Amino acid sequence: MVEALQAAVLAVLPDVVLTTERAGAELVLHTGREGLVALMLRLRDTPGLEFAQCMDICGVDWPERPERFDVVYNLLSLTLNHRLRVVVPAGEATPVPSVAGIWPSATWFERETWDMYGVVFEGLSDLRRLLTDYGFEGHPLRKDFPLSGHVELRYDEERKQVVYEPVSLTQDFRSFDFLSPWEAMTTLPGDEKVHLNRVEGPKP
Numbered sequence: 001m002v003e004a005l006q007a008a009v010l011a012v013l014p015d016v017v018l019t020t021e022r023a024g025a026e027l028v029l030h031t032g033r034e035g036l037v038a039l040m041l042r043l044r045d046t047p048g049l050e051f052a053q054c055m056d057i058c059g060v061d062w063p064e065r066p067e068r069f070d071v072v073y074n075l076l077s078l079t080l081n082h083r084l085r086v087v088v089p090a091g092e093a094t095p096v097p098s099v100a101g102i103w104p105s106a107t108w109f110e111r112e113t114w115d116m117y118g119v120v121f122e123g124l125s126d127l128r129r130l131l132t133d134y135g136f137e138g139h140p141l142r143k144d145f146p147l148s149g150h151v152e153l154r155y156d157e158e159r160k161q162v163v164y165e166p167v168s169l170t171q172d173f174r175s176f177d178f179l180s181p182w183e184a185m186t187t188l189p190g191d192e193k194v195h196l197n198r199v200e201g202p203k204p
Contacts, residue, residue, distance in 0.1 A: 028085045036097045051075035057109035059117035061143045067091040095122035116141040
């Protein structure tokens with residue numbers, strides 16, 4: 001099935017770069033930002049491809065790269081039962097063309113990718129945060145974002161409202177024991193009573 005899909009894609013888009021993942025079970029198309037909308041239209045409208053659904057858009061962060069992000073589009077042809085992953089590189093200052101005009105559901109996915117990674121989508125009419133709170137600073141799925149975050153919130157009973165404060169972790173929670181219970185326990189409860197119930201064997 002993957003070989004047939006690969007041949008169909010190359011017949012329509014002979015210049016694209018295709019790779020396979022998961023031991024050849026998934027087909028991945030690598031392309032640039034330029035011409036992305038036209039490419040997606042051909043993937044959707046060409047007979048034999050017919051990727052009518054954009055199932056998901058997500059991001060991958062590679063901090064060591066000049067263009068540190070990959071924007072990943074997961075497409076589905078329900079008619080032909082084909083799946084295709086499209087990967088587009090992007091930087092912090094290089095917007096990616098929005099595909100919301102092709103698949104309206106992409107609006108939600110692009111907002112999520114902007115919120116989590118900070119990738120800007122050019123032409124998206126509703127570029128607002130989706131999962132984080134209003135006024136949130138930073139993008140939490142970037143690999144340089146601290147695991148504990150920058151602020152924490154709680155409900156203040158006296159003020160009767162949610163308040164934001166700098167993160168303050170109690171020192172007790174910073175003490176980690178990496179031994180499993182089976183490695184850390186050298187004696188088990190009841191070991192001290194073993195000798196009381198021991199049946200002595202016959203003496204020679």
